[in-house]
Amino acid sequence: MRALVALVLVLPFALARPLDGVPPEYTAQAAQHAFAFTTLPVENPTHSFWTHGAPDANPLARVGSTGPLPPAADVCVVGSGISGVSVAHHLAHLLSAHPVPSVRVAIFEARDFCSGATGRNGGHLTPYSFAHFGDAENVFGTREAARAVALEDHVADSIAALADAHGWANEIDLVAGGRISLGDADVLAGARDDFARAESARVDGLENVEWIEKDAMRERFGTAYAGWRTPGNNVWPLKFVTRLFGLAQASPALNLTLHTHAPVTSITPSANTTDDASGRWTLHTPRGTTSCGTIVHAANAYTRFLLPEFAITPVRGQVIATRARADANLSLDAFLLEGMYWFPRPADDEHRGPLIVLGGGHTPGTYNDAVRDPVIGKDLRAFLPSVFPGKFDVDTEPEVEWTGIMGFTPSGDPYVGPVRGAPGQFVTAGFSGHGMPRAFGCADVVARMVAGRLNGSGEWDVPAWLPRHYLTDTDGARGL
Numbered sequence: 140m141r142a143l144v145a146l147v148l149v150l151p152f153a154l155a156r157p158l159d160g161v162p163p164e165y166t167a168q169a170a171q172h173a174f175a176f177t178t179l180p181v182e183n184p185t186h187s188f189w190t191h192g193a194p195d196a197n198p199l200a201r202v203g204s205t206g207p208l209p210p211a212a213d214v215c216v217v218g219s220g221i222s223g224v225s226v227a228h229h230l231a232h233l234l235s236a237h238p239v240p241s242v243r244v245a246i247f248e249a250r251d252f253c254s255g256a257t258g259r260n261g262g263h264l265t266p267y268s269f270a271h272f273g274d275a276e277n278v279f280g281t282r283e284a285a286r287a288v289a290l291e292d293h294v295a296d297s298i299a300a301l302a303d304a305h306g307w308a309n310e311i312d313l314v315a316g317g318r319i320s321l322g323d324a325d326v327l328a329g330a331r332d333d334f335a336r337a338e339s340a341r342v343d344g345l346e347n348v349e350w351i352e353k354d355a356m357r358e359r360f361g362t363a364y365a366g367w368r369t370p371g372n373n374v375w376p377l378k379f380v381t382r383l384f385g386l387a388q389a390s391p392a393l394n395l396t397l398h399t400h401a402p403v404t405s406i407t408p409s410a411n412t413t414d415d416a417s418g419r420w421t422l423h424t425p426r427g428t429t430s431c432g433t434i435v436h437a438a439n440a441y442t443r444f445l446l447p448e449f450a451i452t453p454v455r456g457q458v459i460a461t462r463a464r465a466d467a468n469l470s471l472d473a474f475l476l477e478g479m480y481w482f483p484r485p486a487d488d489e490h491r492g493p494l495i496v497l498g499g500g501h502t503p504g505t506y507n508d509a510v511r512d513p514v515i516g517k518d519l520r521a522f523l524p525s526v527f528p529g530k531f532d533v534d535t536e537p538e539v540e541w542t543g544i545m546g547f548t549p550s551g552d553p554y555v556g557p558v559r560g561a562p563g564q565f566v567t568a569g570f571s572g573h574g575m576p577r578a579f580g581c582a583d584v585v586a587r588m589v590a591g592r593l594n595g596s597g598e599w600d601v602p603a604w605l606p607r608h609y610l611t612d613t614d615g616a617r618g619l
């Protein structure tokens with residue numbers, strides 16, 4: 140019987156695709172912890188390069204961390220990562236097209252602003268393109284697999300266009316460097332198969348894929364693997380989210396407030412449960428309560444603390460920022476190999492080698508990002524000198540080393556939409572280690588639902604690029 144229970148827990152994770160460097164065995168291990176326990180984000184997380192790598196890295200870190208909370212808000216957002224802030228951004232856009240008077244949006248964050256996965260990730264804003272297309276097609280069908288590609292392309296293009304329109308590209312270190320996936324003969328064969336299937340499905344953008352043989356790779360990049368290059372970006376994620384927050388806050392369509400160090404500990408129905416405008420739900424924090432008409436859960440790995448019915452499992456990732464040799468002569472491309480992912484940041488000192496952000500090594504079943512795993516740390520330190528002989532010194536110590544918590548779902552895809560049995564509550568979470576090219580689009584979908592609720596129509600347009608299987612469904616069935 141015990142074996143059967145273990146199998147039931149593990150099986151859904153067999154569907155999970157390896158995501159931004161997370162090998163499938165980690166998702167399988169994660170399943171064993173799926174329903175074990177859940178916590179709020181821990182205090183005193185490790186400092187990441189993105190949150191602490193520059194004096195002005197996180198100007199919003201403690202905004203709204205003291206003083207009273209608003210007694211009421213029309214929309215309360217739990218979480219200030221890319222998801223929560225993108226919901227506010229899209230709402231501002233939607234409501235300025237169809238104004239609803241005085242919409243008060245309040246973002247509640249347990250720790251510093253954007254100090255969850257978005258503030259401590261690997262910085263890749265790179266669509267999968269055709270990668271994993273075959274798995275997605277097998278499980279969800281051709282149209283859904285094609286929509287998953289379309290969503291990621293849409294998000295990467297939208298963020299690049301936003302950065303362009305507002306002149307942010309330099310400030311947020313947005314680099315369209317592309318990403319090279321490296322691998323052995325088996326990996327290459329799998330990729331060729333995915334590519335052929337995506338081609339048959341007429342997926343857009345495949346003409347931009349470049350296959351690179353071993354010799355050419357050695358000559359161009361100094362490493363002995365074959366692989367393929369797809370369009371991709373890397374970015375300072377926290378700086379992007381900070382700019383996005385500023386844009387939403389400047390919008391006349393919203394009255395947007397931020398409340399950091401305000402962990403949401405529970406949500407209960409308000410006494411007057413029929414009055415959406417003045418507050419159907421009461422949101423509780425150690426600093427007091429807020430009455431909310433609508434709630435958006437954007438807490439990703441921590442979703443189950445407030446919504447235990449959602450199958451989202453924590454997996455801790457570890458990342459280092461380390462220098463290459465001054466004479467390394469590296470391109471600005473990002474790379475992916477055997478669960479490790481890395482890219483060089485734009486040069487910051489002509490006398491030193493570039494700083495490389497390298498992620499990999501995962502610990503399933505923990506919410507603790509206040510510690511680093513020394514064994515994983517050892518692997519990370521040894522990795523780049525082995526892949527690029529002569530370009531890294533083996534005894535170079537990383538300048539920064541940190542951890543962060545990802546939230547995995549059984550399919551590897553997020554939950555987007557209404558929360559069943561809780562009218563006026565929505566969720567966008569479970570990005571399974573691959574949120575940068577998806578969360579902004581999923582937040583758009585939830586913002587459309589919320590705007591429909593605010594204007595009383597209850598209607599929203601389904602974007603063509605949205606994989607329908609991401610939706611929790613109109614009756615909130617998925618993920619529960």
Ligand SMILES: Cc1cc2nc3c(=O)[nH]c(=O)nc-3n(C[C@H](O)[C@H](O)[C@H](O)COP(=O)(O)OP(=O)(O)OC[C@H]3O[C@@H](n4cnc5c(N)ncnc54)[C@H](O)[C@@H]3O)c2cc1C
Nearest residue numbers: 218220221222249255256257260261263403456543574575
């Ligand atoms: C180490 C690591 C490397 C990664 N690398 C990449 C990568 O290179 N490319 C990529 O695409 N993806 C990557 N990811 C995944 C990506 O970072 C996430 O998918 C994405 O950032 C999720 O954004 P989010 O806003 O949904 O969640 P988060 O950024 O985690 O934001 C959720 C926020 O909610 C807050 N919160 C939680 N519970 C509560 C509560 N009860 N009350 C108030 N606040 C609460 C948290 O403190 C947090 O700030 C990586 C993740 C990690 C951890």
